[in-house]
Amino acid sequence: DAGVIQSPRHEVTEMGQEVTLRCKPISGHNSLFWYRQTMMRGLELLIYFNNNVPIDDSGMPEDRFSAKMPNASFSTLKIQPSEPRDSAVYFCASSATNEQFFGPGTRLTVL
Amino acid sequence: AQSVTQLGSHVSVSEGALVLLRCNYSSSVPPYLFWYVQYPNQGLQLLLKYTTGATLVKGINGFEAEFKKSETSFHLTKPSAHMSDAAEYFCAVSDLADKLIFGTGTRLQVFP
Numbered sequence: 001d002a003g004v005i006q007s008p009r010h011e012v013t014e015m016g017q018e019v020t021l022r023c024k025p026i027s028g029h030n031s032l033f034w035y036r037q038t039m040m041r042g043l044e045l046l047i048y049f050n051n052n053v054p055i056d057d058s059g060m061p062e063d064r065f066s067a068k069m070p071n072a073s074f075s076t077l078k079i080q081p082s083e084p085r086d087s088a089v090y091f092c093a094s095s096a097t098n099e100q101f102f103g104p105g106t107r108l109t110v111l
Numbered sequence: 112a113q114s115v116t117q118l119g120s121h122v123s124v125s126e127g128a129l130v131l132l133r134c135n136y137s138s139s140v141p142p143y144l145f146w147y148v149q150y151p152n153q154g155l156q157l158l159l160k161y162t163t164g165a166t167l168v169k170g171i172n173g174f175e176a177e178f179k180k181s182e183t184s185f186h187l188t189k190p191s192a193h194m195s196d197a198a199e200y201f202c203a204v205s206d207l208a209d210k211l212i213f214g215t216g217t218r219l220q221v222f223p
């Protein structure tokens with residue numbers, strides 16, 4: 001198995017632009033998680049899905065952030081409009097039981 | 112509600128020395144406990160986990176951790192540090208659901 005796949009690996013954009021991060025979970029995993037990691041705030045859970053349904057989005061910082069999971073093999077995290085304080089590494093993880101498998105992350109820089 | 116406290120944001124050891132990374136948890140239900148490692152510019156990788164059964168858990172790369180309910184601790188140890196162990200280590204706790212609560216991480220430095 002290729003593991004959790006995230007794209008792009010790096011994204012540089014300008015303030016105000018829309019950013020879409022993509023994730024392909026491990027086949028057969030029924031839970032998917034989006035995290036954000038920064039030096040100041042550490043690792044934060046943004047949202048997680050179970051069987052493609054959002055279960056807990058309490059970590060989504062504001063309405064500029066949205067996440068979708070249209071099917072079991074694909075999820076997106078969108079930021080519109082982006083701001084410099086959104087600069088971080090965004091991780092996607094998936095699980096079938098209680099063990100989460102992390103993707104390599106997307107490093108987002110908003111200028 | 113679950114929470115995790117990792118004591119010491121930075122730990123430095125000499126190569127060959129004992130590694131001890133501390134983790135204390137709070138949970139209202141029997142916890143599942145995890146240690147993850149993150150190497151530079153990579154995602155998190157599971158080192159070991161405790162769910163039920165034996166309280167001493169062995170993981171990859173020679174690491175182990177012991178679940179101590181009376182102390183609400185799950186400290187990570189390795190008898191002899193290697194240069195390749197330099198990384199950031201995260202302790203996490205979950206209830207019976209999938210959601211993990213992570214600690215703030217401990218950066219391990221290994222000196223020759």
